[in-house]
Amino acid sequence: MALRNGDRASALDAVKRMHEDGRTHLEIIDEVLVPAQERVAGLWLAGEWSAEQQRLATSINEGLVHWLCSFSPPPPSDRPLVVVATVEREELPALVLAEALGAAGYRTTVAGGDAAAEDLLRQVLTRKPRALLVSVARASSLARLKPLLGHVRATGIPVVAGGAAFGGDPQRATAVGAAAYAASVGDVLALLEQLPRRLPPATPEPPSPADLEAAWLNDFRHEITPYVLRALAARHPAPRRARWWAELEDLVDHVLGCLAASLVTGDETIMVEARDWLTRVLEARGAGADLVAEVWELLAVPLRGHPLARVHLAGSAAPGGATDGGQTDGLTTV
Known part of the structure; x- marks a missing residue:
């Protein structure tokens, strides 16, 4: 009801009560917020909610995830760093992924969103992470991703791509320059163990x-x-x-x-x-x-x-x- 009414305070109060009752931050994210966002998406698609209602509810959910993430203990400083990035305005999928990786012991940072591709590339080049994980929800964002990943590949930093935009098809991911595709958090964790720390640098190809x-x-x-x-x-x-x-x-x-x-x-x-x-x-x-x-x-x-x-x-x-x-x-x- 709080999301339907766009009521940030009530939504936060409900999440606080769950946390005080002993539910962990990951349980609340996985069992409450993610299903709620699925419901939001379905209501918009069915025409029951306006685009403005959907955007506001998503913004509230993002804020709740940020609040819950503040309870995560920091991973040890010697653990590998992973940059989780998005080229889209909505950051919720990337936030959820980053929190799951943090729970698995990886240091994470979320980049992108409204930031320009050049800023995202600068972060990757400066931080030199174990890998760049790219979360893409909308197929309409894929073309913007390809030039960026071409530059990342030139550094040898492995890129793993995932999200609804790829439609479950690894070929879409490799076509835009990712080294691998991950359909789930489990796939991401497995790939982080399997991929070399650095791949042979690949010079960006001229545009076709x-x-x-x-x-x-x-x-x-x-x-x-x-x-x-x-x-x-x-x-x-x-x-x-x-x-x-x-x-x-x-x-x-x-x-x-x-x-x-x-x-x-x-x-x-x-x-x-x-x-x-x-x-x-x-x-x-x-x-x-x-x-x-x-x-x-x-x-x-x-x-x-x-x-x-x-x-x-x-x-x-x-x-x-x-x-x-x-x-x-x-x-x-x-």
């Missing part, structure tokens, strides 16, 4: 045509998205009164990020998943069945001159290929 098109997409998402919205507003009478309109800007921007991810990984199923996901989200908000097809049609217009992007977009418009499309691991929404 697909990488260049993906970079262009990320550079111009802020222009393509408003174009799609203007075109839809011209087609639909008074769209701002429609429930789906309030969230459409973020939804279209996410689809463009997924298209860039599809290009850098060579995995066209990312766009199939993105289309199925967008269909579910818009239908839950009362949009007509043809709206997703209109979005795909309008996205194709500014992609003229970018043939690979048009191929990936068109391929996902074909019938079939249904997936669960949710990209939810309990710690994200899209």
